[in-house]
Amino acid sequence: MTLGHTPSQTVGPYYAIGLCRRTDNELVAPDAPGALELTGRLLDGQGEPVVDGMIEVWDAVGGRWGRSGTHPEGQYSFVVAKPEAEDGRAPRLDVFVFARGLLRHQLTRVYFPDEPEANAADPVLSVLGERERQTLVARQQGASLLFDITMQGDSATVFFAH
Amino acid sequence: MTDVDSPIVLPDDPSFGPEVQVDYPGYRSTRWRAPDHPLVTLPEDLHDPAGPVFGERTVGEHDHDLTVQHEGEPLGERIVVTGRLLDVDGRPLQGALVEVWQANAAGRYRHEVDQHPAPLDPNFAGAGRCLTDDDGRYRFITVKPGSYPWGNHENAWRPAHIHFSVFGPSFTQRLVTQMYFPGDPLFEFDPIFHSVRDPKARALLISRFDLATTTPQWALGYQWDIVLGRGGAGTTPFEEDHV
Numbered sequence: 001m002t003l004g005h006t007p008s009q010t011v012g013p014y015y016a017i018g019l020c021r022r023t024d025n026e027l028v029a030p031d032a033p034g035a036l037e038l039t040g041r042l043l044d045g046q047g048e049p050v051v052d053g054m055i056e057v058w059d060a061v062g063g064r065w066g067r068s069g070t071h072p073e074g075q076y077s078f079v080v081a082k083p084e085a086e087d088g089r090a091p092r093l094d095v096f097v098f099a100r101g102l103l104r105h106q107l108t109r110v111y112f113p114d115e116p117e118a119n120a121a122d123p124v125l126s127v128l129g130e131r132e133r134q135t136l137v138a139r140q141q142g143a144s145l146l147f148d149i150t151m152q153g154d155s156a157t158v159f160f161a162h
Numbered sequence: 163m164t165d166v167d168s169p170i171v172l173p174d175d176p177s178f179g180p181e182v183q184v185d186y187p188g189y190r191s192t193r194w195r196a197p198d199h200p201l202v203t204l205p206e207d208l209h210d211p212a213g214p215v216f217g218e219r220t221v222g223e224h225d226h227d228l229t230v231q232h233e234g235e236p237l238g239e240r241i242v243v244t245g246r247l248l249d250v251d252g253r254p255l256q257g258a259l260v261e262v263w264q265a266n267a268a269g270r271y272r273h274e275v276d277q278h279p280a281p282l283d284p285n286f287a288g289a290g291r292c293l294t295d296d297d298g299r300y301r302f303i304t305v306k307p308g309s310y311p312w313g314n315h316e317n318a319w320r321p322a323h324i325h326f327s328v329f330g331p332s333f334t335q336r337l338v339t340q341m342y343f344p345g346d347p348l349f350e351f352d353p354i355f356h357s358v359r360d361p362k363a364r365a366l367l368i369s370r371f372d373l374a375t376t377t378p379q380w381a382l383g384y385q386w387d388i389v390l391g392r393g394g395a396g397t398t399p400f401e402e403d404h405v
Contacts, residue, residue, distance in 0.1 A: 018261050103184045105338060
């Protein structure tokens with residue numbers, strides 16, 4: 001017999017007392033070779049910053065995980081390194097978005113802007129339309145990577161079923 | 163009272179199964195935050211890497227006991243909350259990180275945004291964590307959280323609950339949810355609880371009072387098993403309905 005799985009409920013506005021007691025946003029040390037800042041804003045369907053959200057990122061190839069709350073202006077930030085590319089796939093980070101008002105966390109991905117050939121051949125990116133694909137590729141801004149996550153509307157980020 | 167000030171509780175709908183309705187209209191904050199585009203289904207072989215593993219170093223000696231983290235004991239009804247972390251085939255999931263957070267016995271979170279005029283307790287931070295044991299079991303000692311008001315609609319109060327965050331073996335088995343207490347009179351008015359529209363699935367969010375877990379002269383016991391889905395691309399009932 002198969003058991004019914006436990007349903008999701010929102011992380012709520014006060015998750016930080018339980019989930020952000022320590023700093024967990026460095027997947028690699030800031031002085032590690034190849035360390036990059038990954039930052040961006042979490043935006044709602046009216047373009048307003050979500051100031052009580054939480055982002056988790058996972059580099060499945062490198063086994064590196066991190067978590068960041070969104071702060072005033074909806075800003076999150078991580079220190080990451082570009083993951084190794086798996087065979088035939090572009091390097092990427094898996095991303096979960098949590099927030100008050102989100103009854104279940106949402107799954108998206110960050111791809112890297114300096115990998116145009118790998119991105120064009122990636123089996124996930126390549127089946128998306130141009131607009132959708134662009135929502136998953138971070139932008140280079142100085143030494144940082146910028147990746148805004150938009151929940152709704154014409155510029156909504158692509159979210160994946162999970 | 164206008165419509166917008168009333169609790170909106172949609173009728174039960176078993177077709178949702180264990181899935182939550184992410185755009186549940188009664189929970190107003192979903193309006194601009196729930197995704198409004200269809201979710202994209204990833205190819206079957208590309209969607210579900212193994213997830214992060216957290217070792218013993220993640221967890222401190224007193225992290226599972228929310229009543230001993232300060233100089234004195236917190237006020238409130240001391241409780242033991244325990245259960246097993248399982249997959250849908252009933253297999254225990256070992257070494258999984260379980261994190262909890264909650265309001266104190268008066269219904270107040272130790273968080274700067276919480277302005278409910280109920281007292282903070284200097285002896286209660288309301289946060290814990292542990293790893294599941296070889297039998298998949300977690301165990302926390304805490305105090306029963308109070309109910310508290312929120313601004314969702316007129317005279318809105320949340321049923322007492324403890325927030326749970328769980329990591330499963332695969333990345334997409336991640337679960338964040340809330341555990342409730344049996345017989346709460348606020349269930350019928352709470353849109354977050356009712357966003358799980360299948361009453362059978364909703365019941366999976368409610369712990370069970372257990373006399374065997376109750377420790378004589380010391381603490382009431384509650385049992386609550388957590389079952390993680392298979393992970394992967396999944397299908398929502400919405401998609402199934404429209405096939």
